[in-house]
Amino acid sequence: MKNLIFKHVTWFSFVLLLNLNLWAQTSSIKKSPLLTEASPHSVGMSGERLSRIDAMCQQAIADGEVPGMVALIARRGKIVYHKAFGQADNQTDKALRRDDIFRIASQSKAITSTAVMMLWEEGKFRLDDPISKYIPEFKHTGVLDRFKYSDTTFTTKPVENPITIRHLLTHTSGLGYGVIDGDERFKMMYHKAGITDLFTTENITIEESVKKLARLPLHHQPGAQYTYSEGLDVLGYFIEVMSGMSFSDFLEKHIFQPLGMDDTYFYLPTEKANRLVTVQRKWKGEWEPYPVTFYDPDYPVTGARKFYSGGAGLSSTAKDYATFLQMYLNGGELNGVRILSRTTIKVMMGNQIGDLWEGRGSYYGLAFDVVDQKGQEMGGRGSIGTFEWGGYFNTQYFADPEEQLIGILMKQTQNTRTDNTGWRFRVLVGQAVDD
Secondary structure: OHHHHHHHHHHHHHHHHHHOOOOOOEEOOOOOOOOEEOOHHHHOEOHHHHHHHHHHHHHHHHOOOOOEEEEEEEEOOEEEEEEEEEEEEOOOOEEOOOOOEEEOHHHHHHHHHHHHHHHHHOOOOOOOOEHHHOOHHHHHOOEEEEEOOOOOOEEEEOOOOOOEHHHHHHOOOOOOOHHHOOOHHHHHHHHHHOOOOOOOOOOOOHHHHHHHHOOOOEOOOOOOOOOOOOHHHHHHHHHHHHHOOOHHHHHHHHHHHHHOOOOOEOOOOHHHHHHEOOOEEEEOOEEEEOOOOOOOOOOOOOOOOOOOOOOOOOEEOHHHHHHHHHHHHOOOEEOOEEOOOHHHHHHHOOOOOOOOOOOOOEEEOOOOEEEOHHHHHHOOOOOOOOEEEEEOOOEEEEEEOOOOEEEEEEOOEOOOOOOOHHHHHHHHHHHOEOO
């Protein structure tokens, strides 16, 4: 009888583990190698032309555009350029190193979107399901109608169509972004409601913030416009609801560990805190640490360490993020681990917002800004299908499927309006293709 009970409990535990998505990633019959370093010419790149990036980075630092940066270029699964320039902290003359850790802010969004699509692949939901089906607090969300500046009270009108998971992935839900919102009314409402924007050291969870957010009005009818938003934070909590584990644990077990992204976290382990690059600003002609404003720049190493922002909370290295992008260039697989099917990635790279960005040279998919024909013809943006984005602390990346080319430029600055390294880097990467 005891053995029967033990077997029953064991089987129940096994089923429970399955339900917790401990196999959201799977093994693959394809086995692409991990990123390793190789000579430029071995993958059709010119070492001589890549040296122009050295000159650009050194000149930008000398001119005071940025205090330092890490640049990485990979082609056909090989890293051909990975260098650090300048300072990680000018106050202490700490030199920047290739493996230093950066707050990647909005580069977190693509990782969160990937996690959502991993769960979608399991048949757990449809992309056009209302989010209120899984987070009931959104059932009564309305569109802003009237607003009083004197006391921030408001009235709403009903939504014509409910917010869907697809809307949240594409920033078309109508949600805003609080303190960095372009509409002062929403800044005031989000502040009064205690919405946590971006990241925090405070003792709050993503669940608590999202449920507050659900009570606030929308900018516009869902699907009608593109408004950069906290939709990926909502989806971070959605992942917790659907997986039965914390959002941080889900990413660690199903993306970071399988891909070998050993330096990507919401909050850094104590032993890695000294590798975190200081956020700096130019003040009276000198670089100094950026002060505490609506956020504490030390959030990855201090505070309550409880808020897992799907839209902006992760920190990482250039190599870790290149690994993540290489998985996409490989069609969803790396080192024999299947994160997503290439058929899913095809959906994710499609135009999900129609003509809302018409004339921009790109459209938005389910995780990235994707270059279109006009974008290719503009120059300096890569081939059609190149996917890209950046982060609040001045980090940028792109991946070009046609050329099998990745470019990452990591910096940690705020209020640097004279920084031209981002577009220059894109041009210099492209001109180094030599096959």
